[in-house]
Amino acid sequence: MSSISATKHHKEPLVHIVKRDEMKIWQAWLVRVAAIVLALLLVGFISMALTKEDFFTIYETMYKGAFGRLGSGSTVMLWNFLQKTAILLGLSLAVTPAFKMKFWNCGAEGQALMGGLASMICMIELGDKLSYPVLLLVILLTSILAGAIWGVIPAIFKAQYNTNETLFTLMMNYIATQIIKYYLYIEGGGSNKINPVDEGNLPIIFDNKYALNVLIVLVLTVLVYVYLNYSKQGYEITVVGESKNTARYIGINVKKVIIRTMIISGAICGIIGMLLVSGTDHSIDTNTVGGQGFTAIMVSWLGQFNPFIMILMSALVIFINLGTGKMADTCGLNSSFADIAVGIVIFFVVGCEFFIHYSVRFRHQRKEAKV
Amino acid sequence: MIIQMITRAILLGIPMLYGAVGEIITEKSGHLNLGIPGIMYVGAIGGVTGSFLYENACGNSIDNMSPFLSVFIPLMCSIVGSIIMGLIYSFLTVTLRANQNVTGLALTTFGIGIGNFFGASLIKLVDSDMPSIALTKTSQFFCKELPFADELGWFGDLFLSYDFLTYLAIAIALVSAFVLRRTRVGLNLRSVGESPATADAAGINVTRYKYIATCIGSAVAGLGGLQYVMAYANGVWSNNAFGDRGWMAIALVIFALWKPDVAILGAFLFGALCNANNYIHGLGVEAQELFKMLPYVVTVIVLVITSMRKKREHQPPAHLGLSYFREER
Numbered sequence: 001m002s003s004i005s006a007t008k009h010h011k012e013p014l015v016h017i018v019k020r021d022e023m024k025i026w027q028a029w030l031v032r033v034a035a036i037v038l039a040l041l042l043v044g045f046i047s048m049a050l051t052k053e054d055f056f057t058i059y060e061t062m063y064k065g066a067f068g069r070l071g072s073g074s075t076v077m078l079w080n081f082l083q084k085t086a087i088l089l090g091l092s093l094a095v096t097p098a099f100k101m102k103f104w105n106c107g108a109e110g111q112a113l114m115g116g117l118a119s120m121i122c123m124i125e126l127g128d129k130l131s132y133p134v135l136l137l138v139i140l141l142t143s144i145l146a147g148a149i150w151g152v153i154p155a156i157f158k159a160q161y162n163t164n165e166t167l168f169t170l171m172m173n174y175i176a177t178q179i180i181k182y183y184l185y186i187e188g189g190g191s192n193k194i195n196p197v198d199e200g201n202l203p204i205i206f207d208n209k210y211a212l213n214v215l216i217v218l219v220l221t222v223l224v225y226v227y228l229n230y231s232k233q234g235y236e237i238t239v240v241g242e243s244k245n246t247a248r249y250i251g252i253n254v255k256k257v258i259i260r261t262m263i264i265s266g267a268i269c270g271i272i273g274m275l276l277v278s279g280t281d282h283s284i285d286t287n288t289v290g291g292q293g294f295t296a297i298m299v300s301w302l303g304q305f306n307p308f309i310m311i312l313m314s315a316l317v318i319f320i321n322l323g324t325g326k327m328a329d330t331c332g333l334n335s336s337f338a339d340i341a342v343g344i345v346i347f348f349v350v351g352c353e354f355f356i357h358y359s360v361r362f363r364h365q366r367k368e369a370k371v
Numbered sequence: 372m373i374i375q376m377i378t379r380a381i382l383l384g385i386p387m388l389y390g391a392v393g394e395i396i397t398e399k400s401g402h403l404n405l406g407i408p409g410i411m412y413v414g415a416i417g418g419v420t421g422s423f424l425y426e427n428a429c430g431n432s433i434d435n436m437s438p439f440l441s442v443f444i445p446l447m448c449s450i451v452g453s454i455i456m457g458l459i460y461s462f463l464t465v466t467l468r469a470n471q472n473v474t475g476l477a478l479t480t481f482g483i484g485i486g487n488f489f490g491a492s493l494i495k496l497v498d499s500d501m502p503s504i505a506l507t508k509t510s511q512f513f514c515k516e517l518p519f520a521d522e523l524g525w526f527g528d529l530f531l532s533y534d535f536l537t538y539l540a541i542a543i544a545l546v547s548a549f550v551l552r553r554t555r556v557g558l559n560l561r562s563v564g565e566s567p568a569t570a571d572a573a574g575i576n577v578t579r580y581k582y583i584a585t586c587i588g589s590a591v592a593g594l595g596g597l598q599y600v601m602a603y604a605n606g607v608w609s610n611n612a613f614g615d616r617g618w619m620a621i622a623l624v625i626f627a628l629w630k631p632d633v634a635i636l637g638a639f640l641f642g643a644l645c646n647a648n649n650y651i652h653g654l655g656v657e658a659q660e661l662f663k664m665l666p667y668v669v670t671v672i673v674l675v676i677t678s679m680r681k682k683r684e685h686q687p688p689a690h691l692g693l694s695y696f697r698e699e700r
Contacts, residue, residue: 017696017698018698019696019698019699104472106476157674157675157678161675161678161679162678163674163675163678164625164674164678164687166403166405166472167621167622167625167670167674168671168674170618170621170622171622171667171668171670171671171674172671174615174618174664174667175664175667175668175671178660178661178663178664178667179661179664181660181663182657182658182660182661185657185660186657294476294479294480295480297472297473297476298473298476298477301470301472301473302473333488333492334487334488334491334492334495336483336484336485336486336487336488336491336610337484337488338484339480339481339483339484339487339488340481340484340485340488341484342477342480342481342484343477343478343480343481343482343484344481346473346477346480347459347463347474347477347481350463350467350469350470350473350474350477351463351467351469353467353469354466354467354468354469357468358468358696
């Protein structure tokens with residue numbers, strides 16, 4: 001009886017998964033680019049099936065939706081694309097230090113909303129009382145403070161009691177949303193919305209209202225890169241993320257690192273909130289951040305915590321979002337198609353990491369290897 | 372008035388109960404599925420699409436519809452839709468060992484996109500003035516009250532007046548509590564979530580358990596979406612109406628300390644909290660918005676308290692969120 005079962009178990013399984021040695025960087029990137037291309041093709045085929053348009057029209061429409069018509073000379077669409085990319089990139093930058101520490105900050109949405117709310121209150125309450133430079137400084141400081149406070153509350157409990165931060169930060173998003181709704185009622189009266197405020201707007205540079213936002217986010221990108229890779233604190237974050245015990249052993253105060261990193265994470269979210277309210281909308285509502293906080297988590301992961309790769313990834317996500325949105329619009333589909341497309345692309349990019357870290361061997365290949 | 376308050380709380384709580392029980396089953400296998408909100412959207416739209424097609428096939432007349440089919444078809448569509456979502460998630464996280472948080476969040480984006488996309492397409496098909504689609508006939512079959520519900524006064528209202536999906540939710544919660552705690556399958560599943568290497572060494576097929584647990588969990592969660600549309604909303608689908616109940620369901624898992632039977636009470640409490648702002652007199656509209664925070668604040672408090680007490684049986688599965696590779700010890 002036992003011999004029968006033994007022979008049965010000796011039969012080799014059809015596929016065998018083996019961990020690879022480190023893949024060369026260009027090979028890994030080839031896999032990732034292939035995954036993105038496959039995902040875009042799949043999105044294209046689904047769109048073809050739904051709209052009955054031909055293959056090239058679909059991609060042309062997607063391109064137009066993101067960058068505007070080719071050679072038209074108008075930069076409106078391009079700036080819109082840059083602005084959306086900058087905001088998504090900024091939020092991704094904000095969550096990255098926390099992620100590197102294995103702290104799942106799902107609360108970028110709420111932290112940015114609170115930063116935006118702080119700017120809004122300053123703009124309304126102090127707009128006519130302070131001179132313009134002082135007002136801008138106060139707006140900057142209060143939004144950083146508001147974002148940091150919203151981020152540090154879960155961090156304190158995580159450091160002290162190891163409270164689950166994913167859900168804590170998630171709940172903080174909804175609490176922030178309700179606070180915004182409350183503020184809209186008391187400030188906007190019956191209309192439930194706030195008209196754009198003229199005081200305390202960020203200055204316009206290069207004749208474009210988005211240029212300053214893009215510039216600030218670019219500066220942040222460099223700062224976060226330097227902070228993570230070339231500072232002592234960045235090194236501490238990496239160690240805590242790899243192993244808390246190692247960190248304790250070499251004398252890093254883990255609690256302090258968790259709290260400090262979340263203050264930074266929340267502060268960057270606060271700045272993004274300020275860019276959205278004082279720099280772009282000059283008003284606020286519950287949809288100001290528009291779910292970008294969640295997308296930022298995926299962008300940060302896809303960019304592998306490298307701010308410069310994250311530029312590409314957030315541009316890709318925004319391209320798909322705007323492109324498929326435009327395509328859905330012109331072909332009479334619902335704009336939610338953009339969400340489906342973004343989901344598909346992320347599935348492919350997340351899934352392709354498997355082929356970078358593991359290789360699949362089939363049974364007959366192994367037999368040949370033995371001979 | 373109190374009776375009405377309780378029944379309303381129960382109806383509001385049931386979708387969260389479905390979501391929470393589905394998530395508990397998934398988490399017991401060591402997989403944190405943050406895609407539950409998306410899966411619930413897909414479950415809802417699956418049921419809506421199924422019943423829409425059946426109502427049209429019957430010429431939109433209630434006389435032609437058979438009670439069995441008009442419940443069975445949406446139910447099956449909903450379950451199939453959610454299981455496909457579960458398969459996407461488990462293929463990515465179990466077989467391809469992708470990061471569970473990122474996959475889950477992408478699944479939520481994808482699922483909400485699917486829900487709103489098909490919802491909007493159906494709304495466009497019927498060409499109605501309202502941005503919603505009404506399946507009141509199917510809803511009537513779902514909401515058949517138990518016999519004697521009207522005759523027994525408050526007792527009937529409180530215990531017998533619900534749709535059958537509500538009773539099914541409680542039954543599923545109790546059965547899964549029993550299976551997890553008292554049967555060999557439950558023991559195996561828990562060991563897969565606690566220590567997959569040990570389970571593997573004991574001869575348990577870890578991959579199969581993870582796949583099946585995730586798919587059953589998704590199917591259960593998807594029913595929550597169906598219950599919301601058919602019973603709570605009386606068969607009316609409008610885009611984004613389901614809201615953030617999926618996230619509440621995930622919070623409820625921690626509230627219930629990974630116990631499906633505790634989740635029943637938790638769901639009713641969450642339902643009551645969601646509704647509390649309507650029952651406190653003298654609140655202005657703006658104060659009502661503050662009161663709508665209550666469920667989230669309570670969740671946060673519960674999170675903190677459970678993490679402070681640190682009892683061993685109140686902890687999440689030890690291998691939650693980590694992928695398992697047999698050759699890596």
